[in-house]
Amino acid sequence: MLNTYLSREAAQKLRHGAFWLRREDILSMDGTPTAGEPTQLRDEEGHVLGLGDVDLESSYAVRRLGLPEESAEGLIPRHVRHALERRARLLDDPRFCRLVNDDGDGLPGLIVDRYDTHFVVQTLTRAMDARLEEITRAIVEVAGASSVLLRNDSPRRQQLGLAPQRPHVLYGTPPRWCRLLELGARFTVDLTYGQNTGYHYDQRELRRFLARLAQGARVLDPCCNVGGLFVHAGLHGARQILAYDGNPDSADLARENAEANGLLGRVRVERASTLAVLRGAQDTFDLVLLDTQEVGSHEDFIEHVRLALKRTRHGGRLLLAGYHPPLARGAFEELVAESCEREQRIAFRLARFGLPPDHPLPVNSPGAEYLSAMALEVN
Structure with a gap:
């Protein structure tokens, strides 16, 4: 060595x-x-x-x-086994979770999301690119995978100087569409072409908090993806939900997931871009759900938040998620405050959220905390 x-x-x-x-x-x-x-x-x-x-x-x-005492031999399966044991202790249902989270699980540059027996892999370093065969073997032998799919088509690889790759199979026969359970809700997701690996496990704490916000609410979700947020709002008592997504496949899945959870009478899902919805809406809502994953700059983020504030009624709630990048580290709350100032709205922070327990991070690596989110009461 x-x-x-x-x-x-x-x-x-x-x-x-x-x-x-x-x-x-x-x-x-x-x-x-x-x-x-x-x-x-x-x-x-x-x-x-x-x-x-x-x-x-x-x-x-x-x-x-x-660590100094660790051997290079068997390193990948050893860390995968530890990741499995950690999720078994921390999660209600470890069949559906992020199984490996980069440095947080001792495997820098490796992401593995689990959908029961189907696993989706992303590699974010050249070293992990070169270990794909070993990674696949460990997931099959240690985690009992029936299929492993590689999703190296994310923009993050380009940001890191790595070539994007088309989705392709590493093991077994992965389904394109897969069902998952989370916090009592059922979802169908697209493992091959959906955002990230098909589902945002990182937003679980936001979904959990919706139980406190949604009862009796009229809800606007202008960027719903497959419905991960609005479905939980509906299951916790929202009386009416208007949801939109610019991707026709995502909008179709969101509609299917609304039906699967018994919400069709209260939910309308249509295809439209986030900004078109926020600029064109005339009504105000009790609860607005804003995922800013698609924004490209600080000014773009402020514009999205400002318009979402406009659509939130006096005394209503705004559930907001931001990502680093494109937001600078530590800039999230400052940019939200600037958005409120520009829109001349007063907001009170009800709760702040980070990543859930299946996204462990080293305590001295603030740069790895890529998600910031909060619930606001807007006046």
Whole structure:
């Protein structure tokens, strides 16, 4: 195994729990590792600091793979097994969850979402790209997968300098459409072409809180995707729901999911873009659900929030989700405040949300917290 020697400051960062380092933190290397070949990380005196992936083309050139006492042999199945045990303890139904969340599960650059016996994989480093065969084997042998699908078609790969890939099968025969259960609701999702891996498990805490907001409410969901938010609003007593999505396949699935949960008499789903809905609506609503995943800039985010505030009645609630990027770290609440100021509305934060327990993160890596969300009361 090759050795990578790190500066005194970088070695101290690793000892204090850092999970990634930059190229300038490297003093020297025995050679150039091939993608997927772990290296031994050492300090200037040669003391072992742990295992790592090294990619000199990446902005994070060193990614921690293991602790000093860990062996490279069997690393992938070992971490997958630990991830399974962790979800079994933390979740009501671990059949439907994020099984592997990047550094939070000790496998930097790897995302695995579970849909019962079907698993969807995303890789976000060259090292994990090179390990796909080993990753697939571990998911099949340790997690009992009947199928494994690769979804490396996300914009995030391009942001990281990695080539996007068409969805393709790694094992078995994955269904395009798959059913899942979450918090008492039933959904059909598109594993092959749906957003991300088909479903936003990361919004679970928002869905849970809808039980407190939805009773008797008239609801607007201008960017509903497959209905993950509005379905829970309906199940918790919303009296009327207007939902829209610009993607015809997503709108069709949202309509199907409304029917599957007994909501057709209270829900209308139509195809339209988020901004077209927010600009064209004349009514105000008791509850507005705004997922800003598609926004491209701070100003775009402010425009979406400002228009959503306009559609929220006096004393109504706005449930809002923002993502980093495109939002800068720590900018979410400031941009929401600016939106309220521009619209001349006073808002009170009722609750703030981050990622759910199946999205574990290292405690000293604020950059990994990509979701910010809050519930507002608007006056």
